[in-house]
Amino acid sequence: MANHTTFFRPPLALIANSERWLNEALESILEPQGYRVVSAANGKELVQRAPGARADVVVMNANLPDVDSIETCRALRDTRVVARGVPIIMITSTPTTKQQRLAALRAGAWDYLSLPLDAEELVLKLETYAHVKLEVDRAVEENPVDQASGLYNPRGLDRRARELVSDAFRRRAPLACVALGVEPRSADTASAAPAAFTTAIDYVAQLLHARGRTSDAIGRLGGSEFAVLAPATRADGAVKLAHRLAQTIETSRLRPEGLPALLVRAGYEALADVHATPIEPQSLLEHASAALEQARTSGSGERVFGYQAGPV
Numbered sequence: 001m002a003n004h005t006t007f008f009r010p011p012l013a014l015i016a017n018s019e020r021w022l023n024e025a026l027e028s029i030l031e032p033q034g035y036r037v038v039s040a041a042n043g044k045e046l047v048q049r050a051p052g053a054r055a056d057v058v059v060m061n062a063n064l065p066d067v068d069s070i071e072t073c074r075a076l077r078d079t080r081v082v083a084r085g086v087p088i089i090m091i092t093s094t095p096t097t098k099q100q101r102l103a104a105l106r107a108g109a110w111d112y113l114s115l116p117l118d119a120e121e122l123v124l125k126l127e128t129y130a131h132v133k134l135e136v137d138r139a140v141e142e143n144p145v146d147q148a149s150g151l152y153n154p155r156g157l158d159r160r161a162r163e164l165v166s167d168a169f170r171r172r173a174p175l176a177c178v179a180l181g182v183e184p185r186s187a188d189t190a191s192a193a194p195a196a197f198t199t200a201i202d203y204v205a206q207l208l209h210a211r212g213r214t215s216d217a218i219g220r221l222g223g224s225e226f227a228v229l230a231p232a233t234r235a236d237g238a239v240k241l242a243h244r245l246a247q248t249i250e251t252s253r254l255r256p257e258g259l260p261a262l263l264v265r266a267g268y269e270a271l272a273d274v275h276a277t278p279i280e281p282q283s284l285l286e287h288a289s290a291a292l293e294q295a296r297t298s299g300s301g302e303r304v305f306g307y308q309a310g311p312v
Helices: 020-033 043-053 069-078 098-106 119-142 154-171 194-211 235-251 281-297
Strands: 012-016 036-040 057-061 088-092 111-114 175-184 217-222 225-231 262-271 304-306
Touching: 012 020, 012 043, 020 036, 020 119, 036 043, 043 057, 043 069, 057 069, 057 119, 069 088, 069 098, 088 119, 098 111, 111 119, 154 175, 154 217, 154 225, 154 281, 175 194, 175 235, 175 281, 194 217, 194 225, 194 235, 225 235, 225 281, 235 262, 235 304, 262 281, 281 304
Parallel strands: 012 036, 012 057, 057 088, 088 111, 262 304
Antiparallel strands: 175 225, 175 262, 217 225
């Protein structure tokens, strides 16, 4: 069979069938076309392997031996173990009805195929689906906005830091970066469920959107750490900004029910004149993050730290 694929990276196909011969047959078709293949023998194994596999396409038997395949497909989608953008193709060796095909599509499947399969047709369909998935992934990777919070992601923060450092250097202006670390106030809630962590990120992002200055570039560094790039801001202004945002996050009445009380620590780097004291854009972010780490480990009770080079 001719190789039709032109993927910018090898897509991963997660296939789930109880019949070993069918898994092997699919592997023999897909691997020469540039796919990496991970196999599961039943529905339970599919659900277990899906999160770590990070599949680009899922091919599952519509008649899995241990679980209802429609419910499994719906569970993969509802729990976001397999994202909506990952194509799920269901394959059946038994006659099907229109109702069965519609049920699979409603559960989140992209296609419903019957055996025997035409190998070339299968390859072309999967190629189309995989290309869509990979192009979406590439767009997300190049997007400067964090999908979970709606704030700048590290790529976007780096881009904005370059722009702001260049502008401040040209105008001989001040520039600051404030890094915020958010954590549960009580140690008893530090191991809260992932859903609570997601809620906390959404809550903080909402507040930063609402209370941040329009001139600032606000982003998420990762985990529960955020950064604010603040033009025309000296050290005293960075301290005030850090305290104001920390107080907002800790005391806002918008905190969702069930979300534990939060504690905010902050670190900052601030330059009074970027032209007089040049700095690399990435160093501005790194210094603020290092100061945040100093605030976390100092043991002094002070929750806002300015960057200090070397041992503290």
